[in-house]
Amino acid sequence: MVVVIITNSASWSRDLFRENDLNKGMITTTLGLMCLVGTAFANSTDLNFTIGADFSRPSNTQYVSPVSGLMNSYAENNFGNSRLFSGLGAAYNFDHFADFITFGLGLSFYYMGSRDISGVETPGITILSPPQDTLNYTFLTKNTTLLLEPKLAYTVLPLQPYILGGIGWARNTMMNFSESTVPGSLAAPSTYPYPDHTQTSIAYEIGVGAQYIVPSVKTNHAILFHIEYRYLNLGQSRLGTAQAQTTNQHITVNNTNNVVDFGITYRL
Amino acid sequence: MRNLTKLIFSLILLGGVSLSAHSGNTLFGITPSETSLTLPSNGSANVMYTVTNNANTNATPSVIVGYQSSGNNLTLSSNTCNVSLSPGASCTFRVLISGVNQPERFTITPKVCGFDGFICSTTDTAVTVTIVTPAPGLVTRAYEEIVDNNELTTTLLGININNTSDVISYNLSFTDVINSVVISPDGSKVYATQHDGGGSSVAFFDVTSDSLILTQVVHIPEVFLHISPAPNNMQMAITPDGSALFITRYSGIGLLPLNKTFIPSASFFRIDLTSDSSTVTTITDPDSVLTSPRGLVISPDSKTVYVGTDANYIVALPVNADTVHTSNKIAEGSIPEDNHIGMAIDSAGNKLYVANETEGSVSIITVNGTQAHFEETILNSSEFSGASGLVVSLDGETLYVAETDNDSVLAVPLNTPDSPLVQPSIAGAFGLSLSPNGSLLYVAQADDFANTTTIINTENFLASPSILFIGDPSLTIGKFIGP
Numbered sequence A: 001m002v003v004v005i006i007t008n009s010a011s012w013s014r015d016l017f018r019e020n021d022l023n024k025g026m027i028t029t030t031l032g033l034m035c036l037v038g039t040a041f042a043n044s045t046d047l048n049f050t051i052g053a054d055f056s057r058p059s060n061t062q063y064v065s066p067v068s069g070l071m072n073s074y075a076e077n078n079f080g081n082s083r084l085f086s087g088l089g090a091a092y093n094f095d096h097f098a099d100f101i102t103f104g105l106g107l108s109f110y111y112m113g114s115r116d117i118s119g120v121e122t123p124g125i126t127i128l129s130p131p132q133d134t135l136n137y138t139f140l141t142k143n144t145t146l147l148l149e150p151k152l153a154y155t156v157l158p159l160q161p162y163i164l165g166g167i168g169w170a171r172n173t174m175m176n177f178s179e180s181t182v183p184g185s186l187a188a189p190s191t192y193p194y195p196d197h198t199q200t201s202i203a204y205e206i207g208v209g210a211q212y213i214v215p216s217v218k219t220n221h222a223i224l225f226h227i228e229y230r231y232l233n234l235g236q237s238r239l240g241t242a243q244a245q246t247t248n249q250h251i252t253v254n255n256t257n258n259v260v261d262f263g264i265t266y267r268l
Numbered sequence B: 001m002r003n004l005t006k007l008i009f010s011l012i013l014l015g016g017v018s019l020s021a022h023s024g025n026t027l028f029g030i031t032p033s034e035t036s037l038t039l040p041s042n043g044s045a046n047v048m049y050t051v052t053n054n055a056n057t058n059a060t061p062s063v064i065v066g067y068q069s070s071g072n073n074l075t076l077s078s079n080t081c082n083v084s085l086s087p088g089a090s091c092t093f094r095v096l097i098s099g100v101n102q103p104e105r106f107t108i109t110p111k112v113c114g115f116d117g118f119i120c121s122t123t124d125t126a127v128t129v130t131i132v133t134p135a136p137g138l139v140t141r142a143y144e145e146i147v148d149n150n151e152l153t154t155t156l157l158g159i160n161i162n163n164t165s166d167v168i169s170y171n172l173s174f175t176d177v178i179n180s181v182v183i184s185p186d187g188s189k190v191y192a193t194q195h196d197g198g199g200s201s202v203a204f205f206d207v208t209s210d211s212l213i214l215t216q217v218v219h220i221p222e223v224f225l226h227i228s229p230a231p232n233n234m235q236m237a238i239t240p241d242g243s244a245l246f247i248t249r250y251s252g253i254g255l256l257p258l259n260k261t262f263i264p265s266a267s268f269f270r271i272d273l274t275s276d277s278s279t280v281t282t283i284t285d286p287d288s289v290l291t292s293p294r295g296l297v298i299s300p301d302s303k304t305v306y307v308g309t310d311a312n313y314i315v316a317l318p319v320n321a322d323t324v325h326t327s328n329k330i331a332e333g334s335i336p337e338d339n340h341i342g343m344a345i346d347s348a349g350n351k352l353y354v355a356n357e358t359e360g361s362v363s364i365i366t367v368n369g370t371q372a373h374f375e376e377t378i379l380n381s382s383e384f385s386g387a388s389g390l391v392v393s394l395d396g397e398t399l400y401v402a403e404t405d406n407d408s409v410l411a412v413p414l415n416t417p418d419s420p421l422v423q424p425s426i427a428g429a430f431g432l433s434l435s436p437n438g439s440l441l442y443v444a445q446a447d448d449f450a451n452t453t454t455i456i457n458t459e460n461f462l463a464s465p466s467i468l469f470i471g472d473p474s475l476t477i478g479k480f481i482g483p
Helices: A022-028 A032-041 B002-019
Strands: A042-054 A072-076 A083-098 A101-122 A135-154 A159-181 A197-215 A222-238 A252-267 B028-032 B036-040 B044-053 B062-064 B074-077 B090-098 B105-108 B111-114 B119-122 B127-132 B141-147 B154-160 B167-172 B181-183 B189-195 B200-206 B213-219 B233-238 B244-250 B267-272 B280-282 B296-298 B304-307 B314-318 B343-345 B351-356 B361-368 B371-378 B387-392 B398-403 B408-413 B421-423 B429-434 B440-445 B452-457 B466-469
Touching: A042 A101, A042 A222, A083 A135, A083 A252, A135 A197, A135 A222, A135 A252, A159 A252, A197 A252, B028 B111, B028 B119, B036 B044, B141 B181, B141 B189, B141 B440, B154 B189, B167 B200, B181 B233, B189 B233, B200 B244, B233 B296, B244 B296, B244 B304, B296 B343, B314 B371, B351 B371, B351 B387, B361 B387, B387 B440, B398 B429, B408 B429
Parallel strands: A159 A222, B036 B127, B343 B387, B387 B429
Antiparallel strands: A042 A083, A042 A252, A072 A101, A083 A101, A101 A135, A135 A159, A159 A197, A197 A222, A222 A252, B028 B044, B044 B090, B062 B111, B074 B090, B105 B127, B111 B119, B141 B154, B154 B167, B181 B189, B189 B200, B200 B213, B233 B244, B244 B267, B267 B280, B296 B304, B304 B314, B343 B351, B351 B361, B361 B371, B387 B398, B398 B408, B408 B421, B429 B440, B440 B452, B452 B466
């Protein structure tokens, strides 16, 4: 049994789901933490899907010494590529967290499509006089992350600005490193390419956005559309240690991402 | 802004590289000894590479010969590069190329790495290798000229090495005394020297129908025939790419079975096989270096011809040279003054073996094109005499030597040459030729009364050889088995 109370046309959004069905909220929770906290103030549950693009341009480590006495330069030069950002999540919302403020606590999983990072490798920069022959290099990086996301939304109007944050874990993979000869160059790929490597890092985010709520008077549910920007720091990823490598230096990438995404939320 | 700067820099860099020839600096400079090779599918050759350390510090090269090559059976050999090279220092290695199981054409671009493989260079010149493959169905035969004791009847035989009862033949006009029969790399043609009284010539045979069909007789210029006795010995070798025949012609030299007196009435010729006209070129000798040429062998890369003499040197000549000069002498004074009728070169093309007929010894010379370095003379005890036919095993580890005066054939392990295996009682053992897979060694027998050719199983050298009756003696020398 759901009771929907619309107070007035200007403020209905704030009260729309005031007496929401707690049981339905509980069903949505894959998230025990939210359930525990939400019993006192809970009044809505969100299931959301978001998709967007990461427009960041991460640079890899430029100088790597795989063995003693040898320093190679890896100068990234792939410009203009963005990558897919997508995610699924669930959140529990606490109305009356403050006046006109809804506090949501969600758990979201985000997938960031593979990014092709490439550039020009100059092997032996300290042992050869310039101009040195070069190689092209390329590798892929991809990331997934699971974030606990608090969110504060100003809900006085249907168009509701909000800020969000998040903290959790990221799985960062760098893979498929390869080198290729540049036409006219006599530099050849190394015997031992850097292997794939996956690591887990602490991840965090901050973001701002706006959501527009479309209620359904029949179901007492609502659909929200949002657009948001988030800064997402997934920590560092690196390529693996090559066979015969004697140092602990690696090609690394700091996964700081600037994401613009939009999405849809089903509010129970 | 930073990214834009990187982009502009990279575009300039890439544009410059793609529009211009190589001008950068890489760890190792890698220079091949040649740019192209043609070899038969049952032959082999090698390319020598020189590696130079361009770094400002020591670097130890490691060589990967098959880098970006579709060729098979590429083998690293004679590698002096497995040591630390100081800045500017050089080393060399060879890539051995077997013609077996290869694509028709491929390139070789070895890679040389330093610093444990983390910085690598490749060569600025890809070597193109072209494989000449015999047409399917051609029978591998041992071709020998036999002559009756009265020198009235001369027959060219082609013995199927897999079925010695299968013999094809052709009656030549007359034979020269010492003679050669060679097979084109594609196996379609057989060339036989002959001396027909009216002059010396080379008979061309088409063997594609598995019979000896005479197609052409190319006469050698009659420069010295007014001298008596006429120069009635001929040897011949074909370049591995099949582009040319080289012929030496010289007088009797007191070798079995005829007892002729040497007269310096020699000549050296090249027949161009790239056109139907088969043009004969007389290699001129203004410095009288080749007054009496003898044995012949051509480098596996078809670039250099080595000519035996009756003096204390060998002549090394580019195959396209039209003139011999004093500068073409190699190993002068290091090898004995002798009759060098037998010669061989290893499949790598860097060891030249020269028979010293009177001494019964063999001189070993390291060669690189026309450059040479005398190594040593082996078998120089008085135990042996009459060194004539020579052939090197496919792996380059054994030298087979026919000692005509001793009626024997030796298998000389080249790492312990003082302990040869001796296959005795091969009367007048003269010319030697290996089957394509190296398992059979055919011995042409010059002895007047042998009338046989002997077949030695090289895998069991001291076992009793097969003796094949062929009716008359043979003084065929050179590579007479093919394709």
